[in-house]
Amino acid sequence: MQTLTHTLLPQLSAQGHPRNPGMPLDLDWVASAQANTSAIERRAATLPGRRSVKKDHQAAWLCKAVSLIDLTTLSGDDTAGRVQRLCAKARQPVAPWMLERLGMTGLTTGAVCVYHDMVATAVRALEGTAIPVAAVSTGFPAGLSPLHLRLAEIGESVADGAAEIDIVISRRHVLTQNWQALYDETAAMRAACGEAHMKAILATGELGTLRNVARASLVCMMAGADFIKTSTGKEGVNATLPVTLTMVRAIRDYEDRTGFKVGYKPAGGIAKAKDALVYLSMMKDELGHDWLQPDLFRFGASSLLGDIERQLEHHLTGAYSAANRHAMG
């Protein structure tokens, strides 16, 4: 199973970067991390105005965005049927005639992201594809169940075939600046993931300050996170550009000091094709081309794909599109 993960799933290792092994907790580094909220907000506010991609370039960038989506359903009313439909959409995210005309036949989403109970269903539905299944885990979304159960949950999802585990951190450790506890817990989760890649969800909307976001990002990377991710999608505020800037700067610092590349996943609130383009240009400018590949970047999104489909059809036909012309996920 673990070997299969590597051979079948280029989303996890397309570029051959070594996994982040983590490092001992460096509290001096954590304490020195700064994030000036006002300056970060101003930078974020100008980002959409600084970059623009048009015509064929825009179409190509939108296809790229599709390839980076963790197509997600995380609802209490999820059923096997619902998950199967989602997986079918992941396999064929854009209508075949459109992909053919774009020269992008074979395009799939980056992954499918579900609760543990749906992992097996999703794995079966995606058989024969290179699309990994990501499972949200560790008492998602609050992360307040007993630690041994949270760790056990990871093991079960991995056993069911999840190649990626989206864990949630204990926000209380950040809010009380208990970095040691956060590190220990996150390191234990990484160990529990084994060969599965770990995305650490910071739930940034509940961390209070961007400085906390920066410090929590560093601690999670030190603890061996393969990805750091903004949100569960269940907090009041999910992925934002200021939070993203803060986290990608932490990723850049981490690579500077350790040589290891850690992935980034904004999740929640990214619903428009235009937003996706801003995120992509930001990744390209702040971290570089490597972070435009699925092993280092994902969108956690459910409705984004629909808007991208409509924009792509507009690109092909010149006429503005309608949602009902595209298959539901």
Place this chain on the structure above:
Amino acid sequence: MTIKEIFDTMSYGPAPESSAEALAWLAKHKNSFGHWIDGAFTKPGQTFATKNPATGTELAQVTQGTDTDVTTAVAAARRAQPKWAALSGHQRAKHLYALARLVQKHSRLLAVLETMDNGKPIRESRDIDIPLVARHFYYHAGLAQLLASELPEQRPLGVCGAIIPWNFPLLMLAWKVAPALAAGNTVVLKPAEYTPLTALLFAELTREAGLPRGVLNIVTGDGETGAALTAHPGTDKIAFTGSTSVGRKIREATAGTGKALTLELGGKSPYIVYDDADLDSAVEGLVDAIWFNQGQVCCAGSRLLVHEGVADRFYTKLKRRMDGLRLGDPLDKCIDVGAIVDPVQLASITAMVDANTQGTTYRAACDVPAGCFYPPTLITGLSAASTLMQEEIFGPVLVSMTFRTPEEAVALANNTRYGLAATVWTENINLALDVAPKLRAGVVWVNATNLFDAAAGFGGVRESGFGREGGWEGLLAYLRPATAAKPLKRITAFPEPKTPVIPDLDRTAKLYIGGKQARPDGAYSQPVYSPGGKLQGHSGIGNRKDIRNAVEAAHAAKSWARTTGHARAQILYFIAENLSARAPEFAARLRDLTGTNGQPEVDAAIDRLFTYAAWADKYDGQAKSVPLRGVALAMNEPVGVIGMLAPDEAPLLGLISLMAPAIAMGNTCVIVPSEPFPLAATDFYQVLDTSDLPAGVVNIVTGPHADLAKPMATHLDVDAVWSFSSTPLSAAIETQSAGNLKRTWVNHGKARDWFGPQAQGREFLRHATAVKTIWVPYGE
């Protein structure tokens, strides 16, 4: 490239903004323009080309303004001015409001035309320049509305000549035109020769705004045209933004004419990064500081000072960021750095950088298009002595050195002839708020850079010029007090009689320098006689060395500026108290000197000391309402060392009328007292001596005004010169002040009633202070 190939490379591709509408507007005018005078375009005269620097192609021919053109424009402005000033504030406000709306309605056309003419990225003209233009007119519509009720004693100056630079063509027009019009002035504006087009388009919009003919006139041309406008006797004010060297010429050309003058000149603004700063945000700040508008920004943070311990990390981050900058077609919406305004400017930047042999030069590893482009450049490892650390490059070139302590950073930051802006990055509020007041600059940005707003004053100190643009303080630069002044007669000493009456005991009046009585350097004295021929004593004849010594003493006392307003008030009260105790003696002295009853003057002097003791802790700054989560603090800072030629006619009251507001606001001063009646001042230093005034805060050098004015006005370490002498020195002082562009306040031969209300108050306090705007964005 196929979509699949782009998918793999993820390149940006072109994203051009259309130039069609702007080209159509130019074509509508047959790509040829005259001036805009009296509400219409004149026929093109002798023309020159204005080009798109990014492509080198000609955009249009514009007319070289002649002396006659300037005269015609000034005459039109003069005709229009009384009626414009007679409109109610509300009526003027409606015109300014209409202009703001029109700028917004035509915002894209203005932005595209600006980018084509100047070479700046469309993102900047679209998202920064033009919105700020509209904001400026909105704000000043409000000032026009409120002017009569808020500043009832103020009147417009008349016709204002405005000369603006090429780096922010329309924005600089707005900064000059909006306050001038709000205040009831009319304007003749000369845009820069490289970038006249948006001014001409704006002129056309004034017709749509219903602006009366002649209220705004645009005369295009080069420096000759600007010189003609400066020299024209029909202008009441010159407002200039541009280089320090041209500013100096304008100072000299307007000297003695009585024209009001504001100068917004060059800079070499420090950008300080402390070790606890958010380094990534500070790097982004630099992008907005020195790679904004290709670094062609007077207030560009061009002098990077980094805490030594984080310098290597910071430079690494900075270089990586530089490599990501995209140079190219300014009309492309995906471009960070556009074209240099003109090949002449490119050559100047290139020559300055090529001449440098020090430090390490890093050029951004980005593609540099052929033509008028210069790559973002960083030069590290320079010292304060390096030419590039001192001279303004006015291009995308950042120079840098390191520092060790907060104090050393301030010292290095202030080690410059300029004083326009400064930037401070630290997460420590104690450090930020300690450093900001210590930086010699008109604008300080904390954890941000290049923030501008119509409500916040902008302008410099030292050789970066004087005057503020924006806010109430900016409006005041277009107003004058309502009172009309009479000519001032020359007042001379009473002559030596044939048989002088000699007092019983000789009394020797000395100079007062650094808290000590000092004999004049030249060891010459002159007798002072009463009207009745009685010898009153001798006064020292000070010379330039005494002025030098006094200025040094005044600088040594600069900690006075850091004392509290309350403490300064206490000392002013104490001076008043001690003067009061000796009131009969001073009254007698004044009677003996001038032949008139001295008691009213002593009483008025004590009253005046009380007035400024009262003001010392009440001339409050403001927290400006800027569109930002944060505050822009307008701090009234002391000007520094002020040289003063006191009025001749009121020997005690005149001196105190100048001294008291100056020291109340934290300045130190060198005073040359009344030339014919100096002994009241020399008696007065005994009062100062017993009033706890720190040594050097007030220095008194007696002597002939004509001799002492020059060493004061030319002294490069004097920050301002005030002259109310009856000797006609105004022109000479204004001319000589050009050396370090010190501020001047001279009487132009006009009298002032030193007993009346116009001899005290806010006008004096404004001259004794410079507004420093400290921007403090916040948020956690």
